[in-house]
Amino acid sequence: MGGARYPAVMIKHIVAWQFADEAEGRDKAANVALVAEGLRALVGVVPGIRDFEVVVPQEGLESTLDLLLFSSFDDAEALQAYVVHPAHQEVAKLIAAVRRERHCVDYDPAAL
Numbered sequence: 001m002g003g004a005r006y007p008a009v010m011i012k013h014i015v016a017w018q019f020a021d022e023a024e025g026r027d028k029a030a031n032v033a034l035v036a037e038g039l040r041a042l043v044g045v046v047p048g049i050r051d052f053e054v055v056v057p058q059e060g061l062e063s064t065l066d067l068l069l070f071s072s073f074d075d076a077e078a079l080q081a082y083v084v085h086p087a088h089q090e091v092a093k094l095i096a097a098v099r100r101e102r103h104c105v106d107y108d109p110a111a112l
Helices: 028-040 076-084 086-098
Strands: 011-019 049-055 067-073 099-107
Touching: 011 028, 011 076, 028 049, 028 067, 028 086, 067 076, 076 086, 086 099
Parallel strands: none
Antiparallel strands: 011 067, 011 099, 049 067
C-alpha cells in the first residue's frame, strides 16, 4: 500500500435535519434544496474538509429525514474552524430558520 493521503487523525461529522413544512416564505422542498446548495458551496471554501456528502432523500425510497450531511475533517480543530467559519455561519443561520429538528454526531473513527 502507498502512503496515506491524509494524516491518521480524522473526525467524522454527521448531521440530520427535519425541516418545517413552510418557513421563510418557502415550502419544505424549496428550503431543503436551498440548504443543500448552501452546504455544497462550502467545499473548497472552508479548509480542513476531507469529505463532504450532502444527501437529499430520493423519491420512492424510505426516509424519515429531510437532509443529511456526512462529512469528515482533518481533526477536531478543523471541525471547530468549520463551525465558526463565516461561510458556514451563513448556512447555519438559514438552517436554523427552516428546520424543526437537528441531530448530530461527531466521532473519531480511530477510537471505535
